[in-house]
Amino acid sequence: LDGVNQPADIAARAAELGRTSHAITDHGNVSAHPLWGAAALKAGIKPIYGLEAYFTPSVALDREKKRRTNTHMTILAETEEGYRNLLAMVSESHKDGFYYRALVDEANIERHKTGLIFLSGCLSSMMSRQILEHEGDVGIQRGIAMAEYWRELVGADNYFLETQLFDIEKAQRANSGIIRVANATGIPLVVTNDVHMLSAEERETRRMLH
Secondary structure (H helix, E strand, O other): OOOOOOHHHHHHHHHHOOOOEEEEOOEOOOOOHHHHHHHHHHOOOEEEEEEEEEEOOOHHHHHHHOOOOOEEEEEEEOOHHHHHHHHHHHHHHHHOOEEOEEEEOHHHHHHHOOOEEEEOOOOOOHHHHHHHHOOHHHHHHHHHHHHHHHHHHHOOOOEEEEEEOOOOHHHHHHHHHHHHHHHHHOOOEEEEOOOOOOOHHHHHHHHHHO
16 A cells, blocks of 8 residues: 545545645545545545556557566646546556556557646656666656657647655656756646655655555
């Protein structure tokens, strides 16, 4: 388990912090969405429905080569049509894309991308890995090429570069590189947080579960 917070507790904490809108993006599934929507609206918060997808370029190729190459990508529903597409994407990932995990690949995204917002993802994303695994300008150039590819695939208004403010050296290196990619491409930056607990006091519980 990567977290045990209930939707009502998340909504209450978000309201306590003065949030007017908030997203949940569980790994590989959207099963919390009904409870989340009800809890958020009750707390006076606009619910944003999302997914932290296990992404791979091709599920078929992963199976053929018996490889596990998935990375993470954040996907948010922008419109009602987008939400229907998000549900279809997740259903397809479980029905046809399951290989160790429910995988979303490029073909699935191509079929269901309308009405969705795509963020480049967390430290386990393709973007972060390109920057962290290739030193200096090589990683930046790979990141630029990847960002331009995704902007073309899902649309210029639907792709954003994601940064997360963690006080760890790896995250700082990734953020620095992503900012350089944003400056080079003009793709907007967003700042998110990879929330697995509602307070620091829950750290030990989360550690034991994870």
